[in-house]
Amino acid sequence: MPQQFTSATYHSICDELAAIDTDFAAVIQAYGYPPMWSRPNTFETLVHIILEQQVSLASALSALNKMRERVQELTPARILLLTDAEFRECYFSRQKTAYSRYLAEAILNGQINLKAFEQMEDHEIRSQLCALKGIGNWTVDVYLMFVLQRADILPLGDLAIVNAIKRLKGLPKETTKQALATIGEQWQPYRTVASMLLWHYYLCVLAAKKKQKPADI
Known part of the structure; x- marks a missing residue:
């Protein structure tokens, strides 16, 4: 561990x-x-980190809050029900809409298991997450640090x-x-x-x- x-x-x-x-x-x-700083190990948290890519923390949080208002509970299944227009109304760019959908699908089809990550080595988590379109090393670093409290x-x-x-x-x-x-x-x-x-x-x-x-x- x-x-x-x-x-x-x-x-x-x-x-x-x-x-x-x-x-x-x-x-x-x-x-x-x-x-x-810490965050829960949830799909919502990973969407939040994706939203933070290359934008201010304030604008990312604004988009996340708008999405929360729309779906109440931000889950993979609920995200996949939204249209492109509904994503746009929540301030999601075209790219971040696609990335959020890829992540939702990966969780629903079992490709990604957030709970299992808690027992896995950093490099294994990085390999699995970076295989998803729209997730790179910065996103994984923030996840490992803020969510899993990995020390190094x-x-x-x-x-x-x-x-x-x-x-x-x-x-x-x-x-x-x-x-x-x-x-x-x-x-x-x-x-x-x-x-x-x-x-x-x-x-x-x-x-x-x-x-x-x-x-x-």
Whole structure:
């Protein structure tokens, strides 16, 4: 069974990371511990992550909430009853409509079993999910981290993570992902929790910048 983290171990893992990386110690000192972001292991959660691909979190949540209003309970069977027009009314793009349908069909025909994923290795889950159209490594990374609490994922396909490492470490913009991956090796076997610290740092810096911005006249 792959290593996981829990609410009981989360802060102690943050402290462990702070002990080996002074930049993380500074993040915790300045902004406190990061939230332990988590989501339930459901079809709705995976649709939500698909909606978050390459758009703002706010617009993804808006589409998800619109879909919830329409179907009440977001299940594979209910999604497959909707027409293209109904998906559009819920702010789903043509591509994300198709991806949600592929996922629904895969769950209904037994190709994907979310409950079984809880006992499977990360690479097996990645292989099964990436076989579905519209699901790539970023989507799988978020699922493994937020849903299954797998401890050692560093999602370098996530722009916020990439920018947070560069800013925190004072690295030039042109620093490669390979170089960032090498930096991340020191955080093993808790790269997921390191990522939570990086997101926390990124969001806190962003919030501080917004506060400093002068009000529109």
